[in-house]
Amino acid sequence: MSQEAFDISRSLRDNIERVVLGKPDIVQLLVTSLLAGEHVLLEDVPGVGKTLAAKALAQSIQGSFSRLQFTPDLLPSDITGSMLYRSDTREFEFSPGPIFANVILADEINRAPPRTQSALLEAMSEGRVSIDGTTHPLPKPFIVVATQNPFEFEGTYSLPESQLDRFLLRTSIGYPARDIEREVLRSHRMGEPVDQLQAVAPVDRILAAQAMVRNVRFDDSLADYLLDIVEATRAHDGFQVGVSTRGALSFYRGCQARAITESRDFVTPDDIKALAVPSLSHRVLPEGIFQGASRVAVETQLSDLLQQIPVPV
Structure with a gap:
């Protein structure tokens, strides 16, 4: 395993932590998603740093960044682009x-x-968009950092299970500790520190690190441990629907990426246990009509389930 992947992971984490203060676990999850080539959903109340975390990740990469403010009147073409007629050539041209x-x-x-x-x-699923029957590939790397407020329901649409399944991780940021919040007040007196971040990772190095993730060793006993967790969600009385095979594969890839963020070329049980809840909580359908809206309840059930499964020695 090349040292380059470890170096790029450490550089990204150090850079993001300059502005996302007191949340090393969140920063690690963001970098893990990037290295795995998958997407992340930040679900929390407004004002705790969801947008800041996404911008810090984008600023750390020598690539392009777009912010999409989702509203009820947003059209698909507002996201993907459309065909525009050019009067000079009398032809339609794709506008990304x-x-x-x-x-x-x-x-x-x-x-x-x-x-x-x-x-x-x-x-998110194909890395491309289709406009008028023509497929247009998206740039690589490509990662969606999505945010949503779980406590606001007016004017919102629940994300379908098929879309939730495209997110590698779902997590919340939470309120900072008092000393960290004091530091946030101090650091923001003169403006937004995230705007001063310098890129530390060229796109080609990110792509190389993503390729190295697939070479991270995953022992057969640990693969069985991962599958034990997945199968337990399918048999659990508290879940109507367990984790799918696609979810298991995404979980597998996330564990490989997390190993890179820990400067290892092999997966350990700690990688699996650390990613189990954020990787699987949005991929199970709990029993009961109202329980589906409670992320905390599902995460608690998964944490309890995890304690019941033997860890390979």
């Missing part, structure tokens, strides 16, 4: 939308109607 960027901040993603969600789903 903001989705054509390396890092996408999908702010308040649950405010977009289902038709717009479908356009984003294709981009």
